[in-house]
Ligand SMILES: NC(=O)C1=CN([C@@H]2O[C@H](COP(=O)(O)OP(=O)(O)OC[C@H]3O[C@@H](n4cnc5c(N)ncnc54)[C@H](OP(=O)(O)O)[C@@H]3O)[C@@H](O)[C@H]2O)C=CC1
């Protein structure tokens with residue numbers, strides 16, 4: 001298979017091509033997908049300077065200009081979704097269909113924000129003082145820094161970069177170092193669409209690149225998605241210089257299954273939320289809290305479902321669960337299985353490495369039963385196809401346990417009781433609630449984010465994105 005040598009994209013030019021780092025196909029570790037540069041703070045400084053120079057002209061352009069250009073990006077992503085989706089599957093390990101789906105989602109996000117650029121976000125009000133007019137205008141922030149993870153390597157850059165540019169900001173993006181190829185493809189598409197030089201910049205490399213973006217005095221705002229540990233550093237460093245910051249930092253999402261749930265449906269929901277996309281979603285249903293009456297049948301059926309899923313290479317059409325995205329992630333998955341068992345959990349299914357035709361990071365979907373809510377497996381993000389289950393006496397205990405811990409991103413309940421579904425919706429401490437659905441799988445036109453340690457700052461995505469990527473100016477006009 002071919003591989004490419006990638007470069008940064010700075011000031012409208014592809015610069016600094018290098019083979020310093022490699023990205024590896026997690027389904028076949030003999031396959032090098034791309035080679036790319038290990039960016040430095042100097043590269044970040046060049047990108048920020050280009051972004052700073054380009055931003056005023058971009059903000060002053062007619063919104064129609066910005067809208068038309070974002071629409072062109074959307075069209076190119078639609079047109080190239082099959083090719084890019086396959087590349088995504090090869091580099092990140094998502095199934096081919098999921099890779100194409102994610103590319104289409106990125107296309108739709110650009111199309112949505114092409115529309116947002118034209119919508120009216122300011123307000124006109126009557127002043128409390130006779131003879132005056134008062135209005136709010138929304139203005140761009142300036143240069144925004146975007147730091148993105150590997151698990152949605154084109155959708156997350158899209159849902160940060162598209163609103164940033166729609167509202168007149170310029171962008172410096174740092175993509176995760178195990179999946180640089182999709183961010184690079186996005187840079188190529190943006191270049192070909194004719195977005196002016198410097199409006200969108202990409203610096204490839206490792207964590208140092210992210211740190212340099214966060215610390216740069218000309219970067220007005222940082223949007224970050226990744227781990228809680230790195231997010232905490234990003235937040236502190238950004239706030240130390242009063243930069244605006246938004247962080248999405250994962251979850252330990254509870255799925256409550258009540259006695260009255262349909263067993264087949266509950267198992268399908270838990271398997272989708274917990275195992276699909278190899279559990280590598282911050283919204284994954286990683287903690288399943290099961291009422292006593294259905295508990296044993298549910299755990300056995302979920303373990304059986306996990307065993308029946310075909311684990312394999314992302315591009316194999318028969319595969320249902322692809323590889324972990326990296327060796328480090330696979331090791332983390334097994335480490336947590338071991339910790340959970342040492343702390344008293346029971347391995348109800350899975351837990352082993354899977355041997356396939358190619359050498360890759362394959363693991364069986366795993367169910368760890370009989371866990372205590374305070375165990376590490378129920379409080380720390382694994383980010384693999386690993387589901388823990390907790391047995392509870394009744395709904396009240398389920399809700400109390402769902403609300404424990406330091407995360408509050410997504411949550412779900414499986415029940416036929418409208419009473420409990422409504423109570424859960426109101427009382428669960430999470431940014432998103434799914435009723436009779438997996439905790440993962442969200443729309444792109446509505447807000448995304450959580451509470452407590454999962455998220456910080458204004459919500460991302462959809463109509464909420466304008467809050468983070470603009471600042472309000474209140475304008476009073478007299479005679
Ligand atoms: N909320 C979510 O959606 C995600 C959560 N995670 C969680 O994080 C765990 C580890 O994944 P990982 O990819 O290492 O997540 P990280 O938080 O390490 O990485 C997220 C992004 O931050 C960058 N980064 C790393 N260090 C710094 C720094 N000091 N300052 C600024 N940016 C930095 C990374 O660059 P680089 O890739 O070069 O290190 C990457 O682009 C997963 O197992 C999972 O639990 C991971 C991905 C997504």
Ligand SMILES: O=C(O)CCC(=O)C(=O)O
Pocket residue numbers: 151152225280281282283439440441442
């Ligand atoms: O569940 C989804 O569709 C989105 C998940 C997500 O944004 C993430 O894992 O980072």
